[in-house]
C-alpha cells in the first residue's frame with residue numbers, strides 16, 4: 604500500500620472537477636497529472652480548473668505524456684469513452700477508476716474482455732467502474748440490503764431525474780438526444796444510446812450474477828414523451844414536439860419473470876407526464892422477497908440549509924466522483940484484473956468527519 608496515491612484526472616467536466624477537489628483534499632493522495640479534451644484547458648493548472656489555488660501541475664491533451672507519467676491510478680471521467688485508452692492506461696501500470704463505463708466488464712464481448720484482462724495483466728493493474736447510477740445505487744446498495752434477505756423475487760431500481768438542471772448539455776442534447784424527433788431516440792439509434800443501454804444492462808447483470816438470478820435475457824424498452832412547450836436549457840432550446848421525456852427499462856428475466864430491473868424516468872423541461880409513476884425525485888430501490896424492502900435515496904447539498912438549485916444538482920456530481928475517488932485504495936490493492944462493485948469491499952468515505 605503506497606504512503607501516497609499518485610492520481611491522474613482524466614477529463615475535467617462536472618464529475619472531473621469534483622474528483623480533483625476530492626484528491627486535493629485527501630492527505631494521502633497527490634494529483635500528478637490531468638488529461639483534458641478542450642484546447643482552452645490545455646496547459647492550465649489543474650487546481651485552477653477545479654476552482655482552487657494553482658498546484659503547479661498542468662492539464663494536457665497529449666495522451667502519450669499522460670501514459671509516461673508515474674501514477675497509481677487514473678480517475679477516468681470523459682464524456683466519450685475509449686476502451687483503447689483505458690487498456691493503454693492499464694498496460695502502462697496505472698489502475699483505473701471510472702464513472703463512465705466498465706461497470707461489469709464481464710458482460711463485454713469476449714474479444715474486448717480479453718483485451719482488458721491482457722492490459723491489466725501487463726500492467727499488474729485493476730479497473731473499477733462506479734459512480735452514483737450506474738454505481739452505488741444500482742450496484743452496491745442492492746447487495747448491501749440483500750444481506751437482510753432470506754429470499755429475493757425481484758430487485759428494481761427506479762431513478763427519477765429532471766435533466767433541466769444538468770449543466771452537461773452535450774450529454775443531454777447530443778448524447779441522450781433530448782430535443783430531437785422521437786424517431787431519433789431508441790436503443791439502436793446511435794452509438795451513444797446503444798452504449799448507454801449497455802452500461803445499465805451491465806448493472807442488471809452485475810446484480811443478477813451476484814445474487815444468483817440466472818437470467819435468460821436482458822431486454823430494453825423506452826417510452827418517449829414529447830414536449831408541449833419550448834424550453835430554454837442552459838441556452839439551448841428544447842422545442843415543443845421534440846423528445847422531453849425518456850422512460851427506459853432494462854429488465855433481466857428468468858423464464859419470462861422479471862428478476863432484476865433498472866428503470867429511469869428522465870425529463871428535460873419539467874413536463875412530467877401524468878401517467879408515469881410518481882416516485883419522489885431521486886432513486887427508489889425495491890427488493891421484493893422475504894422480507895420485501897424499499898429504500899429511497901436523494902442527494903442534496905443540504906437538508907438543513909436553504910441553498911440554490913445548482914448546489915443541489917452539484918451534490919449528485921460530488922456523490923458520483925467521491926464513490927470513485929474513495930475506491931482508489933481498494934482498487935490499487937485489488938489483484939490485477941476487474942474489480943467490480945460486487946468484488947471490492949464496501950467503499951467508505953475516506954474524509955469522514957475529518
Ligand SMILES: NC(=O)c1ccc[n+]([C@@H]2O[C@H](COP(=O)([O-])OP(=O)(O)OC[C@H]3O[C@@H](n4cnc5c(N)ncnc54)[C@H](OP(=O)(O)O)[C@@H]3O)[C@@H](O)[C@H]2O)c1
Nearest residue numbers: 614615616617618639640641681682683703734735736771
Ligand atoms: N456513474 C454515474 O453515476 C455517472 C453520473 C454522471 C456522469 N457520469 C459519466 O461520467 C463521465 C463524466 O461526466 P460529466 O458530467 O463530467 O460530463 P461532461 O461534463 O459533459 O464532460 C466531461 C468532460 O469530457 C471531456 N470531453 C468533451 N468532449 C469529449 C469528447 N468528444 N471525447 C472525450 N472527452 C470529451 C471534457 O473534458 P475537459 O473539460 O477536461 O476538456 C468534458 O468536460 C461521463 O461519461 C458521464 O456519462 C456517470
